[in-house]
Amino acid sequence: MQTQDRVTVSKLPDAIAASQNYLLSIQDPKGYWWAELESNVTITAEVVLLHKIWGTDRSRPLHKVEAYLRSQQREHGGWELFYGDGGELSTSVEAYMALRLLGVPPSDPAMIRARAFILERGGISRTRIFTKLHMALIGCYSWQGIPSLPPWVMLLPENFVFNIYELSSWARSSTVPLLIVCDRKPVFKVDPAINLNELYAEGADRVKYELPRQGDWTDLFLALDSGFKLAENLNLVPFREEGIKAAHKWILERQEATGDWGGIIPAMLNSLLALRCLDYDPADPIVERGLQAVDNFAIETADTYRVQPCVSPVWDTAWAIRALVDSGLSPDHPSLVRAGEWLLNKQILDYGDWAVKNRQGKPGAWAFEFENRFYPDVDDTAVVVMALDVVKLPNEKLKQRAIARAVDWVASMQCQAGGWAAFDLDNNQDWLNLIPYGDLKAMIDPNTADVTARVIEMLGSCHLSIDAHNFERAINYLLREQEPEGCWFGRWGVNYIYGTSGVLAALSLVAPQTQRNSIERGVAWLVGCQNSDGGWGETCRSYDDPSLKGQGRSTASQTAWALIGLMAAGKATDKFAISAIEQGINYLLATQQTDGTWDEADFTGTGFPGHFYLKYHLYQQCFPLIALGQYRAIFS
Known part of the structure; x- marks a missing residue:
């Protein structure tokens, strides 16, 4: 191991502890996490x-x-x-x-x-x-x-x-x-x-x-x-x-x-x-x-x-749980138990607008906000399921029943193309984006690679299953969505780094051998767009100019996404991009502040591509902690 790598390992425990302590310090007494959603x-x-x-x-x-x-x-x-x-x-x-x-x-x-x-x-x-x-x-x-x-x-x-x-x-x-x-x-x-x-x-x-x-x-x-x-x-x-x-x-x-x-x-x-x-x-x-x-x-x-344009306590809480557990906090830690029980109480058991086009599904999803019973979404639901899966709650039977309801709902939301959208089923009449009123080009909610990958990751990481034919349809959808360069589009995060990380995490869990070629192409693309400082970054302009895919000044959240994708692929293929990963970890360690936080000015969340962007203030805290925790688990 090189001198630089030994420095990385020596700093890792303190960096993780500082980040954990910061997250624990900002948890609400009721159990949730909630940070600003800036637009x-x-x-x-x-x-x-x-x-x-x-x-x-x-x-x-x-x-x-x-x-x-x-x-x-x-x-x-x-x-x-x-x-x-x-x-x-x-x-x-x-x-x-x-x-x-x-x-x-x-x-x-x-x-x-x-x-x-x-x-x-x-x-x-x-x-x-x-x-x-x-x-x-x-x-x-x-x-x-x-x-x-x-x-x-x-x-x-x-x-x-x-x-x-x-x-x-x-x-x-x-x-x-x-x-x-x-x-x-x-x-x-x-x-x-x-x-x-x-x-x-x-x-x-x-x-x-x-x-x-x-x-x-x-x-x-x-x-x-x-x-x-x-x-x-x-x-x-x-x-x-x-x-x-x-x-x-x-x-x-x-x-x-x-x-x-x-x-x-x-x-x-x-x-x-x-x-x-x-x-x-x-x-x-x-x-x-x-x-x-x-x-x-x-x-x-x-x-x-x-x-704020919206509030994100369910989303923030689920990611904070995953970050803390991935970085080594005990699954039955009192803070995680409070958070898990808060999430359980937020499961939506009412029918919403999704039921108009989905006549088969039964309620059991989560929304993004404190209250939004008409509009739960697939992405939040999948992340909450993964968060609940890794915590140990006093009533495990109740938790498992909640997870089962959620998986059934998610399965019922699969679109004809094989993927999943955020809120609705087969909401894909693209001509609506061409009407004069629709000049933000956000009139529909088609299935996307990043949401589909989240569902596949949920199934793989939680050892859950859906109908085999529908599972195969989802994998094929992801393969069709891979760009010629090897990356995937990110609808809800900026942009190809986000999409590629999510798909690599998913495919590496459920199809490491059969989809090895696609995984390795994704890895090669991520490695190829690493910045000289060891980090990764991508400008929001990549939505309007595809030649800017994977290009931009380094940020903590986008660096963490790239690392999460690379480490998932390495575990699956036993072929780690060691140098790129080490440089990325060193970037996160070098940019962490004394209170355990990271700071970034850039917007790395997406509302409407090309027209509306978001800065989730917890992204720069949760995702780096996940990356550091996963690195320690793999290499220490």
């Missing part, structure tokens, strides 16, 4: 808009949002989708709007810099549909330039070629309330009253409020939209009131007792906007619960106030 500033900006529209802004510390937004503005004048992206137009327009609503004048130096950035990139007319919709709510853009969403869509039957259940869960929970909003086309008075005329590059008097043409067959959707708008102008929208009533009922039925809708801020904000359009009073219990749910996503410091 871009649009979520907070839209919450400011919501409270201005409801007139509830003075009862919240929104004055602190100004300091938060100022702190996030970059030297170029704009605001970012992800760290270091050079600024993004729609994000910057929404931040500017929020600052104006908070009373910051256009003459403020920060606003002057922001305006120059925005105008250079085309101004409001070049922003995404949802940014324009938020502008339209307060008269800063015309509803004429917003795609029509006819309310009769709510009435389309489940067996029709299209209905609301062909939308992804997140698109569905956000779109149904917008059927009401877009029908009413409100222009709310806010205080202070603002216009954003200064953000139109062509001049406010020259704006063409129209949907952009693509010059291909998708322009047919523009013709349809013109027809919908004509029907609206002539008051000839069929089944309009019936559709509004159905959307209203759907919204009320899906509000959690805690006030949440869909567990995500866009669904919550849009539902509250719909209720405002229906003339609900701010003191109505439904509205009060909804606004409180939004408050619960907020993080307030002495000087700032920001809002």
Whole structure:
């Protein structure tokens, strides 16, 4: 062993202990772990808009949002989708709007810099549909330039070629309330009253409020939209009131007792906007619960106030358990027992929207958040099962029954292509991403390699089984998804490093010999994109530019993912990439801070590829600890 390797081994126990102690120190007394889920500033900006529209802004510390937004503005004048992206137009327009609503004048130096950035990139007319919709709510853009969403869509039957259940869960929970909003086309008075005329590059008097043409067959959707708008102008929208009533009922039925809708801020904000359009009073219990749910996503410091897009306690807890056990903590440690029992109590035993297309499955899954009974997901469920499997609880029979229910549910969610999606079964009508309203390209939830790999890993690591034919279909799906370079796409984490790590962990458990070639190709790709500092990193830009696969500055979480995949493959094939692994471990040891933590500025989580990214603040803690623990178990 080289001198560098001996240094690695000598530092390992202290590094693991420090990391474990940090994780244990931040566990909630109730048993769960929960860290910030960071996104871009649009979520907070839209919450400011919501409270201005409801007139509830003075009862919240929104004055602190100004300091938060100022702190996030970059030297170029704009605001970012992800760290270091050079600024993004729609994000910057929404931040500017929020600052104006908070009373910051256009003459403020920060606003002057922001305006120059925005105008250079085309101004409001070049922003995404949802940014324009938020502008339209307060008269800063015309509803004429917003795609029509006819309310009769709510009435389309489940067996029709299209209905609301062909939308992804997140698109569905956000779109149904917008059927009401877009029908009413409100222009709310806010205080202070603002216009954003200064953000139109062509001049406010020259704006063409129209949907952009693509010059291909998708322009047919523009013709349809013109027809919908004509029907609206002539008051000839069929089944309009019936559709509004159905959307209203759907919204009320899906509000959690805690006030949440869909567990995500866009669904919550849009539902509250719909209720405002229906003339609900701010003191109505439904509205009060909804606004409180939004408050619960907020993080307030002495000087700032920001809002998370979602909260992730179930996900965070499951990964923290796995990290602690993988790094040597006893499975019956009191902290792990509390966490395991908390997870058991979060299993969802209600039918949700998934049951519309999945008529065979029975409840038994987990969701991402504290409460989200309508939208459990496959990824969370698989990770929770693996977490529960490695802890020893006082009532093991109860745990095993919960795991069995979860596996049965997951098996029932397998898609026709052989893989698994996140929330729904066969939610894959890709044409929906081409409609003008769908410019975020996130209208569907198709099966993906990373979620499929998680299911296969769950089956292998927990010694569970599903129907042999369906298992083979899943393996074949993963093989078809392998890229020519040897890597796999990562839908929910950035990006090919994430996907490749997950698939290697899965295939190495269940098919080490039969799929050795695919495994070795994945290993070769990972080794080939290791950085000179020993770490791994990948920019979010790889979603838009595949030539950037596996390229980016090193981060703790992405380095750990690569190591986890390489070590799994090495165990399976008895052919370890020793040098790459040692360099990666040394990178983690060298970058660990004195309190046992790691820090990274980069966003390594994905909401919508190309459009919305996330920074899970526990990723940089849990995954490095898993990697260090697995390394010690294999090599010490």
